[in-house]
Amino acid sequence: MEYIVSIDKEKINEMPVAEYGDGHIYVVDALSQVSAAVTHLRKHALVGFDTETRPSFKRGERHKLSLIQLATPDDCFLFRINKLESIPMKLKQYLEDAKCPKVGLSTHDDINQIVRVSKMRPRGFIEIQELVKRFRIADMSLQKIYAILFGQKISKSQRLTNWDADELSEGQQRYAAIDAWACIDIYNRLMSGEFIPEQSPYYHAIDNEQQS
Secondary structure: OEEEEOOOHHHHHOOOEOOOOOOEEEEEOOHHHHHHHHHHHOOOOOEEEEEEEOOOOOOOOOOOEEEEEEEOOOEEEEEEHHHHOOOOHHHHHHHHOOOOOEEEOOHHHHHHHHHHHOOOOOOOEEEHHHHHHHHOEOOOOHHHHHHHHHOOEOOOOOOOOOOOOOOOOHHHHHHHHHHHHHHHHHHHHHHHOOOOHHHOOOEEEEOHHHHO
């Protein structure tokens, strides 16, 4: 018998929807905007990270990286790689800087997308899926982890929208921003020591044979 923390989808559906709040969202779609955005990000000790790619609905179809999101506690920068045509040098240097911690979920997949666009070695990434294991959290999705820690639901309604659209809708912008911003919230909550697995309402026993 093993004890873990995990949550059912039904429980999440009953929760209030998480909102990005009063944070500013900046769409970076011109080279002239990149330097100031990266300079701002470098002032922060930790930045949330995520990417978006236009969804594929045909077998064998694959699209290039559309968006890189980098969030601070108060701001989120949406770098539209499809508009910038490649990853600009200033952004590339930031992503390769091991001294600039960036926290995300399923970062291996995101980094592979970045490497396909630009030859580089992204460094300084903290993987939430590895971090949560230390707290007996068995769920690996951002939505489930956030629900366990904060009792709120991150909406996924915009996930399969067109990230290569001429203009990103407000809904797309807020979805992209909250996914990166939530990673900071999760990291800070876990590292604060406030989350105690045994005290979570989602802490329960699981039969190891069932789990396998």
